[in-house]
Amino acid sequence: MFGFGKKEKKKELKQYITGAGACVVTKSVLNGETGLKWLFREKDGIGNGWVALGESNTQAYVDDAANYAIVDFNTLANIEPAVLNILHMPAGADLEFKPDASGGYFVDTVNGKEIREPVKAPIQEAFEQNLKYLNKESYPAEELLRYFHGKGDMRIFCMGEADFPSGEIIIADPLVYLGNDKYTEPLNRKIPAGSYPVELAILDSPVAGLRIAAARLKIRETDICRYEIAMPAGTTAAQYNQPGIFAGFGVDAGMACFCDAAAAKEFGEFSDGWHQQNPGKNQYDDYFAQLFRSSYEAYPDVQREDGDFIEWAVPGYGHRIAMFASGLGDGLYAGYWGLDAGEEVTELIIPFMNPDYFS
Template sequence: MTPTAEWLKIWQEKKALLACPSDLNDYFETQEISGKKLDHLELGSVSIPTGEILVRDPLVFIQQDAQPYTLKVPTGEFPVTACIVVPDEDGDCARYAAVKVQFTAYDAVRFEEALIGIEDLKEFNEGEFFGFNVDAGLGCVLDRESLKHFCAFQDKFQLENPGKNLYDDYFAELFAKNYSENPTYQREGGDWINWQIPGTTYNIPFFQSGFGDGTYPVYYGFDVDENICSLIIQFIDIELAYGEDEFDMI
């Protein structure tokens, strides 16, 4: 769906408000934020054959009519990396604070929220974001073309397996297998997979969504020449979630 001229006008006016309040480079270039140790986990590659990219909950919000973001990204196979909040003495599990797709060799100098072109921007204010919804504790990055094949696989599975559940009766085994082969920063049932859609060469990484279900922002990274060089999903605002505010420090 092509954004209307009115939407594009408001989008240009609101661009400053769509900037990420955190420096997302820190998530992937530093080893600690707000006293939390960070590490990084390579999740394989994602296939982007058309450049029309989406971020979705792979178990709840995968539909054929799902709309990609308005700005196209480079095409090809691109590495996907998760920023991990490392478990410490508080007993929590590893949390995936952010996931990055790196499209080029250049670094981002600014981050702006990715939108699909139908959001209501008129009343949008500082500190707000639109994001994507998670209802199954997982996110995924995929291309509009791979979405078609995902939906076809989903339909075929349901037709051939009446009464069965796509996660319990298909994906759960893949998550458990990946945990057994790559246990670092995963819970026993598995926290990520890199899935190749059967019958295709398209890879889609699935990954845990930080603290679980909710709504999470997605940002384009722009390099110094204003070209898109990365896409980052922010599951946890580390400073907000773990930092001490001024009252705690008195």
């Protein structure tokens, strides 16, 4: 009659978010005994570092470790969905919850700013800024020179050499477009036939991890006076952005390369033959992946575990192609000629990431 022995039905949690990590919540907030009031993020704290305190929690209450529970961040979002807006705020964030007719919002106690929209993850913010930075018609010389000064979080690493028997350079995604004349063509300046070192600017970023921020093909040791965007053969920088003329190259497999035009044709022949001999197989997974992993084993301090670069000689021909990861991965990138006082090519550089956005 009185319902003795019946259990109260547990409220089912909504799935607001997954993979956000654990957080710390006072039990009074978790049990609905008091409303959420304070939220702060600890550096090197439990889980994702967020700690939630209740409106009625006294100092004595919060000083007692027994009054805390560790829960998934989604559990806290079920208590107050507004926490989804602040998930990506940095360590040190100190927030106060303000209920209102819309449900509520947080206020940054440091600067008084109201937070009513989702704060972007640092990597997303940096990525969006980086898109605006790339593929400009020109940069001040010091802007591109800084990549290879070896200062701050940047390290310079010579990954090997690339061979240029014809002196015509192709920059492309080697795993998708190299060897296909429809999608690649030589650049508008030639270099003397020969072999040249390829250097990588390695950025150790707290936001993006270990990445290749830029790559350059070093041609001469003369001082650079200016940079000029590399255009397709038969065009000049003056034709940048004219209809039908595209400066730059697309990346769809997270890789770029420095390659001679003759070596690109050799690569196309090798690739065609490999696919004929290996029907149904993936050329990266079943051929190149092991080469990149071996590169990591040889140089683990300057690349990620799957490997970020290889100096690779085309089987049957011997000409070397330099392949390397393109910063954050897929996208549109451009090369730039470094020119000396006599307008001779000193280097060809491909910037992938502005280090200022990822530090």
